[in-house]
Amino acid sequence: xxxxxxxxxxxxxxxxxxxxxxxxxxxxxxxxxxxxxxxxxxxxxxxxxxxxxxxxxxxxxxxxxxxxxxxxxxxxxxxxxxxxxxxxxxxxxxxxxxxxxxxxxxxxxxxxxxxxxxxxxxxxxxxxxxxxxxxxxxxxxxxxxxxxxxxxxxxxxxxxxxxxxxxxxxxxxxxxxxxxxxxxxxxxxxxxxxxxxxxxxxxxxxxxxxxxxxxxxxxxxxxxxxxxxxxxxxxxxxxxxxxxxxxxxxxxxxxxxxxxxxxxxxxxxxxxxxxxxxxxxxxxx
Ligand code: C2E
Ligand code: MG
Ligand code: MG
Ligand code: MG
Numbered sequence: 060x061x062x063x064x065x066x067x068x069x070x071x072x073x074x075x076x077x078x079x080x081x082x083x084x085x086x087x088x089x090x091x092x093x094x095x096x097x098x099x100x101x102x103x104x105x106x107x108x109x110x111x112x113x114x115x116x117x118x119x120x121x122x123x124x125x126x127x128x129x130x131x132x133x134x135x136x137x138x139x140x141x142x143x144x145x146x147x148x149x150x151x152x153x154x155x156x157x158x159x160x161x162x163x164x165x166x167x168x169x170x171x172x173x174x175x176x177x178x179x180x181x182x183x184x185x186x187x188x189x190x191x192x193x194x195x196x197x198x199x200x201x202x203x204x205x206x207x208x209x210x211x212x213x214x215x216x217x218x219x220x221x222x223x224x225x226x227x228x229x230x231x232x233x234x235x236x237x238x239x240x241x242x243x244x245x246x247x248x249x250x251x252x253x254x255x256x257x258x259x260x261x262x263x264x265x266x267x268x269x270x271x272x273x274x275x276x277x278x279x280x281x282x283x284x285x286x287x288x289x290x291x292x293x294x295x296x297x298x299x300x301x302x303x304x305x306x307x308x309x310x311x312x313x314x315x316x317x318x319x320x321x322x323x324x325x326x327x328x329x330x331x332x333x334x335x336x337x338x339x340x341x342x343x344x
Pocket of ligand 4: 239
């Protein structure tokens, strides 16, 4: 009987792996049609200067509305798109769309900086620097209005290649942020070689910032590191007034998170910007 159970267990295991492979294949197939089917859109999360309480920019975040499965979160499909290379085309679409939006907002009197997530796979592309600069030109966006968010994994495969490309982008006027700082293979060597201007404290350290002493110390350390290396620190995932207060007292300059706003579709983002700034003016009056 034991043996039979074992056998059944084994079959169950094989069946579940088989299903996983099929699901993954299906996801890849759906992903390959998603661009052409217009299933992607971007949402924008405001980034706030904690000193002036003004919105200084927005991070563009990708959303995939699957025709049958509904919204699929980026943490689920980006890794798949990275492993089969689809991220190259998708990432170019994101950049194009974000620049189009930035140009539109500028023409309406809100020249906000737009932050776009750049996958390590994109950065490895030979033509990536030219692709980015051409996209800016096409939309007539000054390079200073674009920020690229890269993670520490981008530096790992070919450090000198990544350094060279980021330097070209930086020389053109684009700013570079290290996203999810502290979760990857952080090395001070990278920071020294990279033309980086912003460090984004990962939201996992912000969530329990005021209840977990280790998280407090990690956040403090990143803020101090930013100060000594002359990098602007951005806290992501700020959800409460207490977190915002602590971070601003501690000298963290920028923040984003649900406390201010969730990532919003363009129209709602515009309304948010207007009411947020109107509120500040009222408070100062
Ligand atoms: P990320 O770049 O670190 O983005 C921050 C994530 O935190 C976003 O999740 C955002 O919606 C979420 N977030 C913002 N504020 C809060 C908060 O107060 N609390 C909590 N719990 N979460 C908050 P999202 O949009 O699901 O994106 C997840 C990740 O997917 C991003 O992390 C980024 O790594 C990747 N991603 C999203 N869009 C793109 C894209 O266009 N290209 C690439 N390569 N990756 C992208
Ligand atoms: Mg990001
Ligand atoms: Mg992040
Ligand atoms: Mg992340």
